[in-house]
Amino acid sequence: MEELHSNLKARAIAEIETYSEELRKVSEEIWNNPELDFKEHKAHALLTNFLEGKGFHVERSYLGIQTAFRATFGDSTGPNVCVICEYDALPEIGHACGHNLIAEAGIAAALGIKAVLKTHGAPKGLLTIMGTPAEEGGGGKINLIEKGAFESIDVAMMVHPCPSNHAMPTALAIMTLEIIFHGKAAHAAAFPWEGVNALDAAVITYNSISMLRQQMKPTWRVHGIITNGGAKPNIIPELTKMEYYLRAPTRSEVKDLYSKVMACYEAAAKATGCTVEVSETAPFYEDLASNLTLSNLYETNAKHLGIVFAKKDVPFGSTDMGNVSYVVPSIHPMYKIGDGSQVNHTREFTAITNTSEAHQHTLIAAKAMSMTVVDVLTNPAVLEQIKKEFASDISLL
Ligand SMILES: [Zn+2]
Ligand SMILES: [Zn+2]
Structure with a gap:
């Protein structure tokens, strides 16, 4: 044998x-x-x-x-x-x-x-x-x-x-998110107070998640980009889009991470007066x-x-x-x-x-x-x- x-x-x-x-x-x-x-x-x-x-x-x-x-x-x-x-x-x-x-x-x-x-x-x-x-x-x-x-x-x-x-x-297990902020367009010089700035919401989200890193476990990973940052500098951005990947050693840890990230984009929407829409853009990969x-x-x-x-x-x-x-x-x-x-x-x-x-x-x-x-x-x-x-x-x- x-x-x-x-x-x-x-x-x-x-x-x-x-x-x-x-x-x-x-x-x-x-x-x-x-x-x-x-x-x-x-x-x-x-x-x-x-x-x-x-x-x-x-x-x-x-x-x-x-x-x-x-x-x-x-x-x-x-x-x-x-x-x-x-x-x-x-x-x-x-x-x-x-x-x-x-x-x-x-x-x-x-x-x-x-x-x-x-x-x-x-x-x-x-x-x-x-x-x-x-x-x-x-x-x-x-x-x-x-x-x-x-x-x-x-x-x-x-x-x-x-x-x-x-x-x-x-x-790592991974969740793939798209975050979309809806604001209101306005002339950025003449009537900026008429606008609701969706880029500000994206920037706040990016910064909040970056600050969150200090409290994340060393095995967690979160990384994102702004895929739509507005149309033109003289228009208050009415729509912005971000893509984020959230990773952790298990599905349940990804969920913990997600709830923290969710707080970041919800707070950003509230602070700027935008509405936010979030979806998963790819299937969830298990660890x-x-x-x-x-x-x-x-x-x-x-x-x-x-x-x-x-x-x-x-x-x-x-x-x-x-x-x-x-x-x-x-x-x-x-x-x-x-x-x-x-x-x-x-x-x-x-x-x-x-x-x-x-x-x-x-x-x-x-x-x-x-x-x-x-x-x-x-x-x-x-x-x-x-x-x-x-x-x-x-x-x-
Ligand atoms: Zn690869
Ligand atoms: Zn590969």
């Missing part, structure tokens, strides 16, 4: 290496054609054609979501393991979060796991590759969850590039509840491949993989690319997500994922432990 187990891992590693060049091309092409939330048509076509060409059963525009897909291989009498691809980019700065590499890691792991499932004497299992659009704010995974995409999945995993290696990173057993398996496999994990964890933002982690046992390890000085969502990071160095790190992360799947498939007790732990994690929430 032990021998089969390590043979299967070696098989996955060798298979991924065989396709190195082809995989690099896929990631390069996605990088060269950055596409935004739910508009990832080229990436969708590229990835689904690739997987179909490699013998997977592919469902394009899965569950009616145009740029989502599902690809499967194997036997549904065994456990259903899901590897997740992301492939959306950011406005203006392209693949500054490296989702081209996440897609590459997903299809690389798919090839490794497929080779495992085809090996003589290998345990039965179903491999699902889920193509999830719009991670950068659109919450593609949330749509997929709502449509039942994860109902038959036993475990889900993906990897994400960043400046350091973390098996169990912290991702990431990584499965400990699954993370430990990944960590052991990645260490075996030479990965050194960071000692300190820092929250890296938020992800709709958090929502997945609340419906199935999941992991979302971060892997290092670059020299540690380039951080996500910068032009410097965009530059390093299309290098052969990043490609090599991506293959290692893909190998670690496929080795983790071997652990899950070859040892039913491990899967049982993962599920037990998931049930107790969720019941504590």
